[in-house]
Amino acid sequence: MACAVFLGLLLLMALVAPSQGKRLGPPARLRYSRFLDPSNVIFLRWDFDLEAEVITFELQVRTAGWVGLGITNRYTSVGSDLVVGGVLPDGNVYFSDQHLVDEDTLEEDGSQDAELLELTEDAVYTTMRFSRPFRSCDPHDHDITSDTMSVQAAYGLDDTPRLDRERTFVKSIFLLQVVHPDDLDVPEDTIIHDLEITDFLIPEDDTTYACTFLPLPIVSKKHHIYKFEPKLITRNETMVHHIILYACGNASVLPTGISDCYGTDPAFSLCSQIIVGWAVGGTSYQFPDDVGISIGTPLDPQWIRLEIHYSNFHNLPGVYDSSGIRVYYTARLRKYDMGVLQLGFFTFPIHFIPPGAESFLSYGLCKTDKFEEVKLGDTPSWGSGKSLPWIINGTQLRTICKDDSYDFNLQETRDLPHRVEIKPGDDLLVECHYQTLDRDSVTFGGPSTMNEMCLIFLFYYPRNNISSCMGYPDIIYVARELGEEASDSMEGMMAMNNVEWTPESIKKAEKACKEAQQMVIIKTIDETVENTTGWIPDIIPPPRGPCLESSGGKVEPQDKTPAGSRAAPAALSGSGTATLRCLSLAALLFGQGALSWLLATLQAGV
Known part of the structure; x- marks a missing residue:
């Protein structure tokens, strides 16, 4: 992978006209995006090439100062890698692959493994787009893997890169997602149905499992559920740990009301076949176009058990909740029942x-x-x-x-x-x-x-x-x-x-x-x-694939043994398709x- 050679963070590079920053033509669309801070100041877009094992990031921050993005250990920022860039008042850009030697001190990597694609500044935002290999031969670069990644973003109000805890944020993200909702079909005949608890008084206990039984949508012919998402009461989001829908056998005799799922009445723990579920940190999910959850046939469940796990760690009194799961279903059938x-x-x-x-x-x-x-x-x-x-x-x-x-x-x-x-x-x-x-x-x-x-x-x-x-x-x-x-x-x-x-x-x-x-x-x-x-x-243990050397910069001998870990790409073998x-x-x-x-x-x- 070609990487530019940068001799220092503040080395001026005449890449573009003043006040414009570096532009390399219309940028390719990046499929994934996420805000990285509670105030929605830092917005990240990204995409990747699994075959080439290269990931592209675009960081957009409401600042006229420097911006930085990298991967960190969620337990300590020491050793984090951080790609830093910005646009100087005269229009020149600076860009550098760096790492944290302690919680406050940035140092440039000997090997520059990030490739600048675009760096601009306007009246509102500084935007930096760059690519890097999943796994470089630099021990200061954390591997990009299919694991949960701790993504760190930071910025400043001027062009002197230094970390300020108030402007440094870490967010866990699955970077190497495969299917994106934009790539999937949305049927025109979609029907929405909510399966939810109603005005439930959350106990003041640390942990509560509340269960109730609800009918699935009543349809006259077979339909497929193709998407689900949580339905949460905003003020209660931090108290809801997970929500699960369990299918009930049609011969089940089900209780009424709301009760402890695993308490004295064993009837409220009936039904153990999970249909869908949501948990803390999750969002909506849409199935691929050839599969769906069947409803409406004699073999399909007619009722579900709705289970909501509350974590009231602060033992707050008087909190009512009406959370649940929203399902999307269609009469346009998919190839397979899931x-x-x-x-x-x-x-x-x-x-x-x-x-x-x-x-x-x-x-x-x-x-x-x-x-x-x-x-x-x-x-x-x-x-x-x-x-x-x-x-x-x-x-x-x-x-x-x-x-x-x-x-x-x-x-x-x-x-x-x-x-x-x-x-x-x-x-x-x-x-x-x-x-x-x-x-x-x-x-x-x-x-x-x-x-x-x-x-x-x-x-x-x-x-x-x-x-x-x-x-x-x-x-x-x-x-x-x-x-x-x-x-x-x-x-x-x-x-x-x-x-x-x-x-x-x-x-x-x-x-x-x-x-x-x-x-x-x-x-x-x-x-x-x-x-x-x-x-x-x-x-x-899965084998590790080879690291990718930068074509520019300095790779020390010890860099041949990277500190990160990544499984080598493995072709799925086996009999049949799956x-x-x-x-x-x-x-x-x-x-x-x-x-x-x-x-x-x-x-x-x-």
Whole structure:
């Protein structure tokens, strides 16, 4: 990739006429955009070329001073990369690839890996457009990956670049999105229907799961839901953690009113087949043009359970809410009926994570022997990453979806670039990576924001009757490996509180959980349960692709070993065509496909 050579930040370059900045003809349209600050002063557009592994950014800021954009670690700004530019009063531009050596000090990179495409200033905005490789050979440049990226933007009121915390913002973004709503069909006969709770008094508790049962749209013939979005009351947005619609079997006897989903009345936990869901940080989502959620046939659900998870951490009294999910549906049918499959670690009561762990891996196995062929298309936690390896005949074929930088506050749908066909007998394994250095007691699986989950939800086609396939380790074996006696699963879990947790015992627990036999629970939409068993194979980390050297600037010898990490592009192999997508729903991973269309939402907890 060609990159310009810049000798210094303030080196004047006569690129354009004064007061105009640098222009290189009409700019190409960038498909993605986002405001990066609460006041909507900083606006980012971007697009990328997956084959060339190059990303283009356009930063527009309401300032006449300098602007900067880069990638940072969400835990510290030290080491962040920041591409800096601006237009001087005489019309000359400055532009430089830099990094933060401490929280306040910028230093120019030895290798200039950002290529300036446009830099202009008018009476309102300074606009900087540039491109850079996903992975350069400069250790000061963070890799652009399919993980959650912490995008940092900064600006000043003059042309002296220096960081001011009041003008520096960090936002988590999935930069490498694949499908964009502008690329999708919007049927002219679209009908909108709201599934919502009404005037619900949010309890003053930290965590509340409120459930009610509602009818789906009544139609005289088959329709397809092709889009959904959250319907939130503005003043309550920070209290709503997630919203999920569960399909109810048509033989279900359903209660009325609103109650605790997992309280004393078990009827309010009926219906476990997820249709769609939203979680904090998410937005609307539209399915690809060939799939939709079927309604209106005898095989389709007529009712749903609406579940809303409230996090009232400030214990505010007297707050009423009417949130829900808005669905868009059409009589213009798509080619495939879509379903949702829940994968991961069977949450309660088996899941545990030791305290004080720098790293702890949990695994949930799904064995698909009882599945029909499917195509896949398209996490609250302290987990630092999650992945979904795909295993055939005991051999790992590839990792379908992963996120090594999970952010609790960004849980939205992700689209993967290809469809994948999963055949009966293939194994799907959810791997969750946790860090609990700030914990002094064991964290158990459960529904609260303070509990943990390790789940993925996949959109797939063609739809079948299976709603979930989750695994958990033989906890009695794990307890005994840690020197604790247990005669049943509950005793095994309680024994975790007796363990003296040290780095050695943490690793011993992780090893025992992986080596133990996995119990796999498969559930259908009608709540029928089947059990099987399996074993966790060795997991191979995805390989890293080659870095791209700048054609200008200086690349030090140590730059050949970049600090970032990126999986090498991998062509999907397998028998048949499939769809793959990733959806991040608070702990949800949605996939498109009959298990072939994987919209995976890497989640750590709902």
